[in-house]
Amino acid sequence: MIIIMAGGRSSRMGQEKPVLKVGNRSMLLRVYEETEKVGETLVAVSKKAPKTRELCLREGISFVETPGNGYVEDLIYLLREFGPFVSVSADLPFLKASDVVAIEKAFDGRTSLTGVLPPKLVPKDLRPVVYRGYAIVGLNAVGTEGERFFELSNPLLALNVNTPEELKLANRISRLVGR
Template sequence: MIIIMAGGKSSRMGREKPVLKIAGKEMLLWVYEQAEAVGEVLVALSRHTPRTRELCLREGIEFVDTPGRGYVKDVQWLLREFGPFISLSSDIPFVKSSDIYSLLKEFDGKVSLTGVLPLEVVPKDLTPYSYMGYAIVGINGVAKEGEKFFVFSNPLLALNVNTPRELELAKRVAEIIRVRGIR
């Protein structure tokens, strides 16, 4: 199962992120469409995302309500409720179905896989959360035991839209993708 995490407070953005539009389409839909091409998808919401709930209802997207006590606690709750799953952040609009599929192929449901990018492939305009020479990206295999890194090659996974500046950057990238017919 693939679960899109869309229940956060969006405190750095100042407004509910999953419903913000990039190139005329809500950010959640950018992620959802790629995930749906790979397998069964569920969107994790909370009391913090009422507009995202409305979007899911309007689009016929299946969702679940989490306790909304923070990302880690919600992921732990989802793991208890559903077992191992692929987790996608709703704010990584340039994830590709091939990214999700490559992680899914390696995920055995026993050991967690943390999605990363080598820092040298991260575009210079971005300052992602980094650890041990890697940028942590918003796509993971969530399991109960251990943790290994899973290295992606798509540099746009580093564009995690958390701030108004990153939203503007995502809009520019989306325009380039649209013009060049990429995706």
């Protein structure tokens, strides 16, 4: 099971990120189209994301409502409801199906995997969250027994769109890569 996390407040953006467009497609649809190639996909929404829920209804995308008390709390809720799953942030406009396949293949169904990029792969204009020497990306596997890093290779996963400036950058990149 793949669950797209799309129910947050988007406080840094000031509006719901999943419905914002990169290259004339909403970020949620861009992510959904890639994850759907890999397997069953649900979108996690909350009361804090009414436009995202509307988009899911309009596009016929299956969704589940979470309590919306925070990212970690929602992950715990989803783990209880569905068991181990692959988690993808809705604000990763350059996610590829192959990224999801890579983490899914490495996931044993127990140990959580945090998707990371080695710093050498991160494009110089991007400022991702760095932890223990790696750039943390919004592609993970959620299990019940511990956690380890999983190195990914798509440099554009470092662009997690959280601010208006990052949205502008994503649109520039979209024009450059034709995606």
